Amino acid sequence: MSGRDRGGKVRIKAKTRSARTGFQFPDGRVHRLLRKGNYAERVGSGALVYLAAVLEYLAAEVLELAGNATRDNKKTRIIPRHPIGLIKTLFSYYWST
Template identity: 40%
Template sequence: MCGRGKGKASGAKAAGSARTKSAKAGLVFPVAAVYLAAVLEYVTAEVLDLAGAAAIDSERNRIIPVHIQLAFHYDVELNQLMSGSGVPPNKHNQLLPKLFKESDARKG
C-alpha cells in the first residue's frame, strides 16, 4: 500500500493542535477580513463626515467630488495617507473655500 489507509496519518497530531486565530476566537469569518472591513468602514465614515462639512461650508446640499478632495486635503491624517500615491493634484483657486481666496488676495 502507499500509506493512504484508514489509520491515523503521521501529520494528524500536528494538524489537530494547530488552530487559527479565527477558530480560537470562535469566528466563522477570517480575522483579517473582518478587521479590514472595520478599517474601511471607519475611513469611509471619516471622509464622508469631512466632505459633508465641506459641502455645508460651500452652501451645497450634495457632496460632489471636489468636497471629497478638499476633505483629504485639509485633514492632516488623510492627507498623509494619500501623500505618496499618484500625481499631485492641481487645485484651482476657484475651488478653494472663500477664506483661502481672501487670504490669497491679501498677499497679492
C-alpha cells in the first residue's frame, strides 16, 4: 500500500508553502514576524504570501540598481555606498515633486 490511500487513489505528495510560492524570501519567517509584531490578532495566509512577494520585488529592484551603479563605477562588488546613494537619490526625486 505504498503511496495509495484506502480508496485506491494515489496520494499526492505534500508540498510546503515555500515550495508552492517559489519565492526566495522565507515566507515562514515573514509569517512568524507578522504574528509576533502585534499588527493584528489573526494573520491570514494570503497576507504573508503577498508581503513576501512585495519584499522580494523591492529587494530585487534595489539590488539590480545597486549592481548597475557598481558596474558604472567599474567595480565588481556591491558595497553599502552603492544602494545607500541610490536610495537617497530615489527619495530626493520622489519628495521633491
